[in-house]
Amino acid sequence: MKPSDSALAVVAVNLPGGIVPAGDLLALLSAAEAAGIEQVQLGHRQQLLLAVEPARRRALLQALAAAGVQAESDPEAYPNIVSSYVGEEVFYQAAWLREGVYKDVLDLFDYRPRLKINLVDSRQTFVPFFTGHLNFIASDTSNYWHLYVRFPRTGQLYAWPHLVYSEDVPVLSAAVERVVLAGPAPITDSAEAAGARLYAQVSAAQPLMQRVVAGALVLPPFMLPYYEGFNRSGQQLWLGIYRRNELFSVAFLQDVCRVCLLTRVGQLCTTPWKSLIIKGIAPDVRSQWDAVLCRHRINVRHAANELNWQVEDSCPQGLTLKHELVRYLNEEDVRTYQLCFAVKTRPQTGLFGSIIIRTQPARNGAEQYEILHTRDFNPNSRDFVAFRQQIRADMLGWYLAELCHQFYGQLSAPPAAPDIVAPPEAPVAAASLVPRCRRCLTVYDQAYGDVTQGIVPSTPWAKLPSYQCPTCGAPGGEFELWEEPAPRHGVLSVSA
DSSP, rough: OOOOOOEEEEEEOOOOEEEHHHHHHHHHHHHHTTTOOEEEEEHHHHHHHHEEOHHHHHHHHHHHHHHTTEEESTTTTTTOEEEGGGGGGTTBBOOOHHHHHHHOOOOTOOOOOOOOOOEEEETTOOOOOOSSEEEEESSSTTEEEEEEEETTTTTEEEEEEEEEEGGGHHHHHHHHHHHHSSSOOSSSOHHHHHHHHHEEEEEEEEHOOOOEEOOOOOOOOOOOOOOEEEEEEEEEEEEEETTSSSSHHHHHHHHHHHHHTTTTTTTTETTTTTTTTEEEEEEGGGHEEEHHHHTTOOOOOHHHHSSSEOOOTOHHHHHHHHHHHHHHHHHOOOOTTTTOOEEEESSOOOOOOSSEEEEEEEEEEEEEEEEEEEETSSSOOOEEEEEEEEGGGGGGGHHHHHHHHHHHHHHOOOOSOOOOOOOOSSSSSSEEEEEEETTOOBBTTTTBBBGGGGGGOOGGGGGGGBBTTTTTTBBBGGEEEEEEEOTTTSSSOOOO
């Protein structure tokens, strides 16, 4: 059964910190199998998603409860706590935030958080820093964390003025949650004003062991490590497993758990990229792992530019779009290193990406999209810039490639935008001249106007003497007439 099937009910099992003991996962999978589930998904918050026939939903919940597993009927109501433990001793070496600290902090949560909480090390770039509502980021001082509060439904970030001691993380999280969920939503003033008010309310009600922030938080440049296949870490191996269709068969995962138990690998880790990582595999037992991969026909070592995408959970439309765009970028041999992409079909899904592809209302029955990027192409930034709006499906791949070229042009040279080779002309449709910014290549399309500046559709360029580029702020005098390419038929086909 596919979790994307709209007739199925989705039940989430939160795996705090993305860590699950092999024995616990085996018991969980047995309960799922008894309810007729053959395949499961991983969510972008490191949780496990079970899609079940409505008639078997109660039986599944009862079986999970009997196995001591807390299940969430509404995956959005009680989100999983995300952590960067999955990458520790795999992609980086932590200063003080080791396995024991993660587990000590997670064990102190004696309530089910309703706000999204991230526990991440500042040295890594594998797990997003700011996709939670409460983002705890390890400081340079042992056992102390920076806290960045992202207010629900606003995206505004507030830096907590004091470092937070590890043992206080759960207590402070509960105190902040009580205030935030009891207040008006969304906030109507600035993040600083709302944050100062929140800090005063929480501090008055909840005294904590605090220390003044010693310095500004410094994060490393984004670089997504390759997270699939067998890889060496010290004297041991780790295995990353990615599934193109986001589905893991229950039978395969059961075999994985059994090999873990046989080879004394105590736990598995889930990632925000909907993949599995198993650490601590002894080289002399690799053949047992190879046998499981062969038995279930599991392919590994996919191309890196397929692994740097995030798609909403249980979203067939977004997954199909990802596959089509990956195919286009492969065919055009487009470099995507240091970039990551997110496909959004719904609001407020908290995906992580330096480039965002987002659906827009259909026009004349045809699907439309927009492309945004962070101003500096850092996926941890919340400062998004509109690159292109109202893009036809058959042109989406080309504009995405153009933006990738622009990114590398900014990295490698002079401030001027790189020259972009236009795609071939369409076999039928004619090209047209449109105003394009010389600095950043943003196009003004008369058919759609510019919603960011209150310009209604069908407003001619000639009537906009004071127009400014919505991307880089260049004045209208910096625009030139550019021959917009006609659609390339057959390049991209997206199912609704």
